Amino acid sequence: MSLPDTYPAGAPAPHLVVRSHVVTDVSPTLMDHLPTSGALAWVRRGDGIVGWGAAARLDVAGSNRFAEAQAWWKRLTSAAVVRDDLAVPGSGLVCFGSFGFTDEDPSELVVPEVIVGRRGGTTWVTTISPASSLTAPPTLGRYEPDPVGPIAFADGARSGTAWSAIVADAVGRITDGDVDKVVLARDLIAIADQPIDLRRPLRRLAAAYPNCWTFAVDGLIGATPELLVRREKGLITSRVLAGTIRRTGDDAHDLALAASLARSSKDLEEHEFAVRSVADALEPHCQSMNVPETPFVLHLPNVMHLASDVAGVAANGASALGLAAALHPSAAVCGTPTDVARDLISDIEGMGRGRYAGPVGWMDASGDGEWGIALRCGQADPQDPRRMRLFAGCGIVAGSDPAAELAESNAKLVPMRDALGD
Template sequence: MVLITEEQVETILTNALQQSQRNNQLVSYTKKIDPISPLHFFNQTKKLGKSRLFWASSDRELVLVAVGNLVNITPTESRFSKTKKQWEQLLNQFIIHNPYSVSGTGVVAIGGMCFDPKKPKTPLWQHYNDSDMTIPELLLTTNSGQCYLTVNLKITKDTLLEELIAQIKQWEEMLVHSDPEETLEPLTIEKKIEKEADYWKKSVVKATEEIRKGTAEKIVLAREMRLQFNRNVAIGNIIENLLETQPNSYVFAFEKGQDCFLGATPERLVKVEKDLLLSTCLAGTAPRGKTEEEDRNIAYHLLHDEKNLQEHDFVVQMIREAISDYCFDVDIPEGPVIYPLKNLQHLYTPVTAKLKRGYSIFDIVRELHPTPALGGSPKEASMAFIREYERMDRGWYGAPIGWVDSNEHGEFAVAIRSALVQQKEASLFAGCGVVEHSNPDMEYEETNIKFMPMLHVFEQGKGE
């Protein structure tokens, strides 16, 4: 392990202290270190008693583990534009020491937003703000096999250099130290409670009636399943299971006190590197086959199924329209291909473009959320229906989650295939797109299929 030496830290912090005599000074420095397991770091930092955040890209090339809250960006209104403005203002307040132009290094804000701030919040999501991007105290970044440690600090005129150095040494020691693993009994699901399944089916019927009236073309309805376990869930174990069993998916975990929102989503919202933009149309779902032949047949029917193709095209056209004012050189393939996951397969179409000057990832997230795959089409009518007839509180389910860094890189995904863990219980969420000829029982079965990835992860629970 390459530790940051006292001399290097002292040089950086002395400069910051000199600049903090009249105002508080934010300072960030990044150091390349020897490879370390992100899961090891996540588990080790639990003893600090600080909230932890985990992010792994769908190809696992980038993994972020954030610890602590140095600064939180939590606007209560105009959340996209105000988050963008506050992020830019904060960057100007930092002294940044980062010799690497590597995605996910330097000053990084990581977090998410709720699905619909206009819908009243319930106690289920009481620890999660409508919008919350965190700049952590500690950040471990693994990018293409290389590891980086970023330390973010707030320095005042009363800050003692010796105390800061001692604190940083303590943090560094956690990277190389290994506590004995606590042996826990295997995690088992003791009870599954489907929340208002009959009412949900009736709301599907109501949605089809509204669609036939011309109120909307598509309405996405979600429902909740509540699980009860034999013991508290070990978050690190669930993340490990997600990484092992959910390839081609983003794996995420956002701790807030005793709660943790986590999951494995295949759906990218948008990725930006400087002015290069990549978005994803992912809509239309089918299960995987038990044999290669069955899998190919299911994929063929998915590629030719009118309902799924229609649902997919809603997303394609929405993305085209949403980014057109902010981008140029927009490129969209003529038709979708199959995107295979462990338990499911989807219709997939990539979208590439270039951002116009003056716009950022937050502008695109604002325009894309919610996609027709999570809200419906048109946006206003479908969201109005969801507010009135969907009884569950989606919270951060179906909402944008992701990160942005001081290198002008960032990525947001859509928080599906997810669960809100609350010690010995968890809520799972799944939804489906309702169109004119949707059948309530078939849509209900589709949500059961979408519960499978998270159920599988919890059902294979093990000791810590």
């Protein structure tokens, strides 16, 4: 008997049998083992987990979507039989997840049928199946994705000129005191001559941006530099990014730009809003916290960001997903004050974000896991496999210049554009 694709939030949990065991003779690149473009992935610096299939799945939306997802996961884990020879983060029973930016946007948790994981030089395979139809461990193959071919790009909901006008409108509202900061996003449409095999851009993203978290959940793929929250053995961490400058490719010039970014009052103000929103959201869940007084400059191949790593010691049993729910939406993807910025986004942005800028990541049966923010990403069109929506967003404050923000958004679209290209 096979499992249905989706279990409603209140349905009885399926009884799953889970087995994790060490494997050898595997590729150094986890993405090589993905046999299908319906990939699930969370990889950084070669370590992480990838998966395929759906032993169980929850689709959920609404203002209670995080609570419903956590309740569903608790029921599922309590009913599972798990044999885990490793007991490391990412082994055993694991779900991947991706949540919409707004309450109305779709969200989901997916439990793969097969997971391949790597951590600290050890590689393992996890198989997950219903108790009524146990499956044998798979023989891992190495697969080559189909070529993508030529890609054309077209404006999404707004042209660059129209989006710049929206930024100018937002700056005026900030100057008038309506809001302190608002994050505005834009989309770009990628169109191929043939279906896009998502494994190819995933491989390219992981290779080009090893310090980012390369992710894939239900057609949403990307390489995010921003870790919303990690919970591991009682330690909570969050990497906050806000304040960006484009790299030139000239090392000496880029060092000078990094120094100017670190001194920029506009970018430091934007960053302070983002760090404070994260610290305030995590404080009720931590018995102690370390909030850096000044950010560092994170160097990525295409841009540089002001970054701060916030850390704390867990004070309660909140899961990684529960912490992500408390943090979403942070000032880094919404603005300050949150409610006012969210309403302004709805009023003037002119597009549905879907799962862009929402939490994306994974969680294990103990509640440990990692959730990033779905940035530097694209969403495959479920109706037309030749098309993808690419996304980028910028934090707008009083000192923002519309032309500069448009240039920044173009820089943030580079990772996905390059990953899709020939």
